[in-house]
Amino acid sequence: MRKSFPAEDLARDGRFRRARTEDRFEDPRNEFLPPGRRAGKLTPDRSDAAHAARQLMHGIFVGEIQALEGAGRTVWDFDDDEAPFALKLDMARQCWDEARHTEMSVKLGEWMGTEVGEFAETAFLYQAACNPDPVLRLTGVNRALEGLAIDVFNTMREFGEACSDPVLSFCEDWMLADEVTHVKMGSDWLRRLTENDPERRERALEFQRVVDKLFSFRGFRGEADDSPIQLARTFRRMAGFGDTEIDTIAADAEAGSDPEGWRAPVG
């Protein structure tokens, strides 16, 4: 079995439709949106709340598949001298969590009236899990990607609570707890693997910062009132993020926010 599997070759059945991330960002309509025009924070007050929530839920579903694929690749791609067996055991455990999340997301999609493959899938989450250095990959997956998952799940949990949707709020709360564990795992392994290599740690954190900027989607994730996905500071602290680190993500999201508008590359 080959190592370092490219995103283009990920297996999907006929229900799925792949979209290129670049096409979303280069959509010529972006430049015509009025300055500051964003869909807004995901709340029931939005007239398109149901559609936006369904689209985000589908994005979560394909994100869970890609997180499963990313963690699974780490178990296989590295020899024990590159990545300790205990790390790969943690990744195997994470695969089990992601598989469960995928099934939950399918059922939540059905609950919301969404079909598998209803929205296009971009592979940008998995692409963050393709770094050949296990430490950089770990930060890309377990701190950037799973950190985004914390923000998304908390947003969906709050949306479920605001709608009094008992199924959505309960399931998101449960999955959120797992994501905090995954990020904590990434924080711990980053510290252990780079204990005597500050230069490598710095490179890993820089890689994470680059990925985090991409995940902030030109203001799609951030602390602005109209950012659909809100940065979940409390849960990030629980997962081992320092306040300075969270401040940096927030500042990068704000700086990267495109006043000409954006289209969320989710799903």
Added chain:
Amino acid sequence: MIVTVDPPAFALVDFDAGRIAALAADVAALVGVPDDLAVGIDVDEKNPFGKAWALVDGRSVTLSVEGGAFEDPQRLRQFSEAGTRLVLGRLLFRVADRFDPAFGDPPADVDLTKAEHAAWDAYSLGRYARRAGADGGRERRRYAFRIRHGFNDAADRAFDQLWDGSDLTWVDLRRICSL
């Protein structure tokens, strides 16, 4: 019935104005929109969002559509015929209701609450799905209805009454939803 589409040609999305006009005429006939109406469809191709609404002024109707409403959710900037039929079916059933004296006298769209919009949309799409023999996205609409009316059995019963209903009046809609 005269249907016009603006713009007549699209530059940013792969839409065809003639195709949209033909679909609108087809759906309007299916729905039973009066023949003497003039229907104008304004598509904002620059806008990837998906709002769509109707404005009735005398015997003319304007459907204002953000481009995303006619877009295929699987294919960026591509036209979705099935999705467009659903949007037109929903809007034109509401237009037909407004021209039906038996339906009553609902407030202007701008004065409707989100709960009223959700209820009328469910009633419109349920009828369209039956008449067209199409998948109207019943569970999608149930979820949208629940957000406005509650995640409980009473709301689900109200939704089913609306979706499966016919010959309802505006007063019936409000009564079913206890608005």
